[in-house]
Amino acid sequence: MKRKIITSLIIIGIVIVILILLQNTLGNFKLRILNLAGIYVIFAVSMNLINGFTGQLALGHAGFIAVGAYTYTLLVMDSDLKSMNFFLEPIVPFLSSVHWPFLPAVIMGGLLAGLAGLLIGAPVLRLRGDYLAIATLGFGEIIRTVFTNTQSITNGSLGLKAIPMPKSFLFIEMKNAFTWWVWTAVIITVIFHFLLVSSSYGRALKAIREDEKAAEAMGVNIFKHKVWAMVISSFFAGIGGALLASLMTTIDPLMFRFTLTFNILLIVVLGGMGSISGSVISAVVVTILMEWLRFLDQGFMGLPEIPGLRMVVFSTLLLLVVLFYPRGLMGNEELSWNKITKMFQRFHMQPREVRK
Amino acid sequence: MTLQEFLQNFANGISLGSLYALIAIGYTMVYGILRLINFAHGEMIMVAAYIAFYTVFIFSMPWYISFFIAIIITTIVGILVERLAYKPLRSSPRVTILISAIGVSFFLQNLGIVLFTGRPKAFQVPTLFSQVYTIKGVNIVSLTFFIPTITVVLLILLVYVINNTKIGMAMRAVAKDYDTSSLMGIDVNKIISVTFGIGSALAAIGGIMWSMKFPQLTPTMGLMPGLKCFIAAVLGGIGNITGAVVGGFILGLTEILLVAFLPDLSGYRDAFAFILLILILLVKPTGILGEKIAEKV
Amino acid sequence: MNLLEVKGITMQFGGLKAVANFNLNIDKNEIVGLIGPNGAGKTTCFNVIAGEYVPTQGKVFFEGRDITKSRPDQITKLGIARTFQNIRLFKDLTVLENVLIANHLNLQSNIFSATFRLPWYQKEEKIMYERSLQLLDQLKLTQYKNEKASSLPYGLQRRLEIARALATQPKLLLLDEPAAGMNPQESKELMYLIQELRDKFDLTIFMIEHHMPVIMGVCQRILVLDYGVTIAEGTPKEIQSNERVIAAYLGVEHIA
Numbered sequence: 001m002k003r004k005i006i007t008s009l010i011i012i013g014i015v016i017v018i019l020i021l022l023q024n025t026l027g028n029f030k031l032r033i034l035n036l037a038g039i040y041v042i043f044a045v046s047m048n049l050i051n052g053f054t055g056q057l058a059l060g061h062a063g064f065i066a067v068g069a070y071t072y073t074l075l076v077m078d079s080d081l082k083s084m085n086f087f088l089e090p091i092v093p094f095l096s097s098v099h100w101p102f103l104p105a106v107i108m109g110g111l112l113a114g115l116a117g118l119l120i121g122a123p124v125l126r127l128r129g130d131y132l133a134i135a136t137l138g139f140g141e142i143i144r145t146v147f148t149n150t151q152s153i154t155n156g157s158l159g160l161k162a163i164p165m166p167k168s169f170l171f172i173e174m175k176n177a178f179t180w181w182v183w184t185a186v187i188i189t190v191i192f193h194f195l196l197v198s199s200s201y202g203r204a205l206k207a208i209r210e211d212e213k214a215a216e217a218m219g220v221n222i223f224k225h226k227v228w229a230m231v232i233s234s235f236f237a238g239i240g241g242a243l244l245a246s247l248m249t250t251i252d253p254l255m256f257r258f259t260l261t262f263n264i265l266l267i268v269v270l271g272g273m274g275s276i277s278g279s280v281i282s283a284v285v286v287t288i289l290m291e292w293l294r295f296l297d298q299g300f301m302g303l304p305e306i307p308g309l310r311m312v313v314f315s316t317l318l319l320l321v322v323l324f325y326p327r328g329l330m331g332n333e334e335l336s337w338n339k340i341t342k343m344f345q346r347f348h349m350q351p352r353e354v355r356k
Numbered sequence: 357m358t359l360q361e362f363l364q365n366f367a368n369g370i371s372l373g374s375l376y377a378l379i380a381i382g383y384t385m386v387y388g389i390l391r392l393i394n395f396a397h398g399e400m401i402m403v404a405a406y407i408a409f410y411t412v413f414i415f416s417m418p419w420y421i422s423f424f425i426a427i428i429i430t431t432i433v434g435i436l437v438e439r440l441a442y443k444p445l446r447s448s449p450r451v452t453i454l455i456s457a458i459g460v461s462f463f464l465q466n467l468g469i470v471l472f473t474g475r476p477k478a479f480q481v482p483t484l485f486s487q488v489y490t491i492k493g494v495n496i497v498s499l500t501f502f503i504p505t506i507t508v509v510l511l512i513l514l515v516y517v518i519n520n521t522k523i524g525m526a527m528r529a530v531a532k533d534y535d536t537s538s539l540m541g542i543d544v545n546k547i548i549s550v551t552f553g554i555g556s557a558l559a560a561i562g563g564i565m566w567s568m569k570f571p572q573l574t575p576t577m578g579l580m581p582g583l584k585c586f587i588a589a590v591l592g593g594i595g596n597i598t599g600a601v602v603g604g605f606i607l608g609l610t611e612i613l614l615v616a617f618l619p620d621l622s623g624y625r626d627a628f629a630f631i632l633l634i635l636i637l638l639v640k641p642t643g644i645l646g647e648k649i650a651e652k653v
Numbered sequence: 654m655n656l657l658e659v660k661g662i663t664m665q666f667g668g669l670k671a672v673a674n675f676n677l678n679i680d681k682n683e684i685v686g687l688i689g690p691n692g693a694g695k696t697t698c699f700n701v702i703a704g705e706y707v708p709t710q711g712k713v714f715f716e717g718r719d720i721t722k723s724r725p726d727q728i729t730k731l732g733i734a735r736t737f738q739n740i741r742l743f744k745d746l747t748v749l750e751n752v753l754i755a756n757h758l759n760l761q762s763n764i765f766s767a768t769f770r771l772p773w774y775q776k777e778e779k780i781m782y783e784r785s786l787q788l789l790d791q792l793k794l795t796q797y798k799n800e801k802a803s804s805l806p807y808g809l810q811r812r813l814e815i816a817r818a819l820a821t822q823p824k825l826l827l828l829d830e831p832a833a834g835m836n837p838q839e840s841k842e843l844m845y846l847i848q849e850l851r852d853k854f855d856l857t858i859f860m861i862e863h864h865m866p867v868i869m870g871v872c873q874r875i876l877v878l879d880y881g882v883t884i885a886e887g888t889p890k891e892i893q894s895n896e897r898v899i900a901a902y903l904g905v906e907h908i909a
Binding site for chain 1: 391392393441444445448449450451452454455456458459460462463466467468469470473474575579583586587590623624626627629630631633634637638641
């Protein structure tokens with residue numbers, strides 16, 4: 001236990017040092033990708049809780065992210081910004097004068113997303129797995145439709161523009177405050193999930209994934225545990241959504257299409273369903289790749305621009321991984337010092353007989 | 357609402373319902389055999405629509421030949437999808453194969469964007485299907501008659517094939533008990549391919565009629581109808597072909613009538629199907645005609 | 654009062670009556686066996702008792718309490734644990750984790766106390782570990798505790814299933830064909846193990862079994878089911894000489 005705490009502290013320390021170095025050296029564009037990568041880590045880790053650890057294919061992540069993003073935006077904008085945005089139809093009175101600071105607004109985004117998770121999870125989590133996929137996917141679409149049609153709350157398809165970014169981190173004004181907020185959220189999310197899945201509750205979730213009937217026969221209240229996983233997963237999705245809104249500075253319902261859920265699912269599958277460290281690594285790599293591969297869509301080396309090619313590459317990648325390497329990068333194992341040292345030892349030792 | 361308006365909407369609802377029914381059959385058949393939600397099924401609509409579009413537009417073929425080619429190619433695509441993306445995973449956890457299905461759906465959509473660009477294309481509706489008749493003050497396009505008629509004919513044909521032919525019997529056997537069927541010497545792989553073929557062909561026919569009804573093609577056009585038809589299949593009782601048809605009609609009619617009676621809610625039209633889905637799952641998860649399947653413990 | 658009381662259970666699946674008017678009383682510390690040809694409805698009886706199915710008719714009482722409509726996890730909490738005919742371990746988890754999960758039902762701490770490792774959770778977790786390790790020790794599985802459950806040989810998997818069921822601290826243990834796939838030596842060991850467990854854990858045991866030596870050796874009382882109907886009930890001796898049983902079952906299937 002002591003050793004684990006020490007290793008965790010060391011890792012956090014390393015992350016902080018890297019962040020200090022990066023945010024001093026990276027340009028604005030690259031810093032933005034770093035932030036985006038952090039937000040995708042939050043998305044992927046939270047989706048992994050319900051999909052990877054609990055084994056319930058839930059596809060409503062984009063919907064929860066939207067709830068978080070809109071909640072945050074509507075809370076954090078001041079009345080001037082709001083009246084500027086809502087020029088077609090004025091905003092409902094009770095929202096027009098609300099003006100919250102950054103952190104409470106983000107947390108509220110998470111809480112409302114968690115509530116949405118409860119409302120959607122309670123009816124559908126009683127059902128067999130594959131209905132869950134379609135019902136949650138549908139739920140994501142419902143949220144989007146609602147946001148498109150409630151002009152006086154969300155500004156409909158016009159979206160919301162000029163969302164402010166935080167200028168201070170923990171009451172200290174600094175240049176890259178937002179990066180610090182994002183990566184603090186990342187560290188909290190990752191630690192929370194690590195602790196959760198290694199607790200007795202986490203074991204119960206894994207038991208549900210392995211064999212629902214057997215878990216139930218061992219006294220696990222399946223429904224209650226699934227709902228918890230769903231609520232926690234959507235809470236963190238909402239937090240990530242709030243941060244995404246802040247990063248993008250503009251949001252509209254089309255941002256939260258199924259494509260967003262698909263991208264996150266891709267990250268989770270690549271990293272390994274049921275591996276937090278896998279999700280972290282995969283989120284960072286995929287986010288960078290997605291940005292880097294933009295040249296595919298924009299045309300390169302004299303080739304004409306081909307919109308959509310990037311996503312063809314990614315869906316092909318997903319299919320190849322699912323078909324030929326279904327465990328992803330990490331399977332359901334975690335990266336640990338033991339494993340890394342073992343890997344190095346393997347290079348030095350005589351090849352041993354493989355144990356079956 | 358006048359009687360004319362009501363009749364117009366009713367006719368509209370019936371024709372939309374038949375489209376849903378036609379496409380829902382593919383979902384229900386595949387689910388019956390593989391217990392898989394074939395997410396890529398909706399994309400068959402798109403594939404068929406674009407092939408029909410290009411064969412008419414570029415090669416200026418007569419519409420019946422172009423439609424025929426579209427149906428054949430879509431059928432092949434459907435069979436290929438199963439062979440390449442589902443068959444290797446048959447013994448994997450259900451989640452894996454479901455993810456693969458989502459991957460295929462996404463792949464086809466984006467391939468569509470690459471090949472046909474995201475810009476909407478206008479589908480040329482043959483004059484046979486676009487004549488307008490006025491009956492007692494109600495304007496009805498000939499397509500509105502064609503769609504339910506074609507659906508009913510295909511349905512009778514399908515039911516005949518399933519109940520009276522050897523391949524139909526094999527399909528029922530595989531749906532009932534996969535393992536035993538293969539022990540009994542039924543070529544399960546062939547039957548699955550046939551199922552995907554039939555499902556895709558029906559989706560192709562549905563897709564072509566869809567693009568005549570809503571003559572605007574985009575690479576993501578299959579997504580919404582696909583999801584809705586799955587909902588129709590669940591509504592009627594998944595695994596049950598008659599159920600899929602019943603579900604399709606109910607969904608189509610209620611959707612149109614909802615918009616007609618409550619125009620304020622028309623923006624929520626797409627959400628309506630999902631609300632319906634969640635309600636069914638809560639009240640009667642087996643659907644209208646579905647039987648309860650007790651899981652073996 | 655009987656520990657378990659099953660009153661006139663009928664279980665119908667569509668047109669098929671899997672179990673018809675099944676009655677059963679089990680006293681504390683008894684070992685009762687349930688036999689019958691394949692498809693006689695034995696596992697269905699288990700599933701009704703364990704809460705997997707709600708019977709079409711009839712009621713189930715456990716310690717005087719009506720559990721007919723309770724969920725499986727609620728029934729397990731009350732003190733009925735089970736094993737499965739076709740071993741259902743948490744395959745990808747370790748042996749120790751399998752047993753730990755069965756301790757989860759007694760956990761008092763909520764999900765947040767657990768996640769944040771609050772002191773009262775840590776205390777509970779420690780007790781869970783100790784109890785699990787002790788159980789593994791008692792069932793001679795300690796050396797495999799960090800192996801994946803699926804990597805164990807068949808016989809040990811069966812034993813782990815029993816360990817896992819015991820970890821829920823049951824009063825009544827339902828064993829569904831515990832000797833299936835075992836060789837004579839293993840099933841003999843199992844016989845002793847079952848009796849030993851009954852004494853050590855103050856258990857009552859209700860088991861389905863095909864291996865006649867096992868069932869005749871350990872059970873005090875046996876019920877015979879055929880086509881969902883109880884055709885005989887009595888001591889092993891009585892059953893062995895019952896003509897209806899011989900006709901329906903022993904005559905058809907070879908005695909192992």
